[in-house]
Amino acid sequence: MVAFMPVPFRLPRFYPILDTVALSTSGVSACAAADALLEAGVKILQYRHKGHWTQAHFNEAKRLAESCEETGTLFVLNDRADFARILNAALHVGQEDLPPGAARRVISDEVMGFSTHNRQQLERGNEEPVEYLSIGPIFATTSKERPDPVVGLAGLQELRPLAAKPLVAIGGITLENAPEVFASQVDSVAIISGLLPEACDRKSIRKRAEEWLRLVG
Numbered sequence: 001m002v003a004f005m006p007v008p009f010r011l012p013r014f015y016p017i018l019d020t021v022a023l024s025t026s027g028v029s030a031c032a033a034a035d036a037l038l039e040a041g042v043k044i045l046q047y048r049h050k051g052h053w054t055q056a057h058f059n060e061a062k063r064l065a066e067s068c069e070e071t072g073t074l075f076v077l078n079d080r081a082d083f084a085r086i087l088n089a090a091l092h093v094g095q096e097d098l099p100p101g102a103a104r105r106v107i108s109d110e111v112m113g114f115s116t117h118n119r120q121q122l123e124r125g126n127e128e129p130v131e132y133l134s135i136g137p138i139f140a141t142t143s144k145e146r147p148d149p150v151v152g153l154a155g156l157q158e159l160r161p162l163a164a165k166p167l168v169a170i171g172g173i174t175l176e177n178a179p180e181v182f183a184s185q186v187d188s189v190a191i192i193s194g195l196l197p198e199a200c201d202r203k204s205i206r207k208r209a210e211e212w213l214r215l216v217g
Contacts, residue, residue, distance in 0.1 A: 009111055009131045011166040012043040013182075013216035015190040016209065017078075018064075020049045020057070022192055026200040033195070034064045036202045038071045040209035046092060046190075048078035058083060065089050074111060081106040092134075095121060100128040113168065117148035119159060126164040133163055134190060137171020138181060141193075147171070156184045175211060182216075189216070 016037050018030045030047065037045060045068055047061050061077060065087040068075035076090040077083055081103040084091040090111035093103050100114050114130040116122040117137075125133045138151050151159070156169060169181050170190035178189055191212065197204040 009166070011132050011168065011187045012074075013188050014042060014209075014212045015044050015046070015168055015188045016042055016195050016212075017046040017048050017170075017190055017192045018195075019192050020047075020051070022196060026196045028196070028200045028202070028205070030060050031063055031067075032202045033205050034067055036205035037195070037209050038067055038073060040206045041213060042073060042209060044074045044076065046076040046078055048192075050079070053080065053083070061089075062087060076111070076113070084110065100130050104129045115170075117151070119162065122159055122162055126162075130165070132166040132168060132187070134168040134170050135159060135163070135186075136169060136190075138169050139172025139177065141171040153180055153184065156181065156186070160184050160186060175215060178212075178215060 018033055020030060023030055023033060034045060045064065047064050049057050061083060065075045074090055076092050077087065078092050079094070079097050081091055081098050085107050091103060091107050092113040093100060094115040100112060103112060112130045113132045113134060114125050114128050115134045116125045122133060122135060135156065136151060137147055138153065138156055140150055141147055160167060166187040168188040168190050169186040173181055173189045173191060174194050181189055195205060195208060197208050
């Protein structure tokens, strides 16, 4: 078996995630939100659908993949290595998904990330065939039905030096608390609900994304 060699990869500091449940609650489509984010100039975009995949969800992911390709944005699918392979997309897997080693055989040399939630998982993640790791939730979050225990800023500061790969912080991060998260020397922040203003439409999402991009520099 050929040893895993990570592709050259610089993790963008702002990592927006389009979660289908959060989008549905806000009354905006994934395609409209993606268009707004791409217009703002994001460099990475994840599509996250945790429920049963239908043809409509696949078509939506395909449309996003095409839009990201047009703008030179890295498109990431959550969980589904098979669909990522079909769409030539990057992949992000969690602790309960297909293991990274098996997923790597499906997606070949595409970028892959791996979710971790504690010290043991983070240290194991260093040995997995992935380009980056995520850690969280940093703060309390409503984007998961059964969230893992909160890591907190103190926990993040303790765990950050243990990560041997680029690290994304996720979970409850807002424009207001993001500077404290970046002070822990993470490479990126992943944002879900923080993408979606109270009055949510394409224009307001673009404006919010531009605020994030100015924040991360």
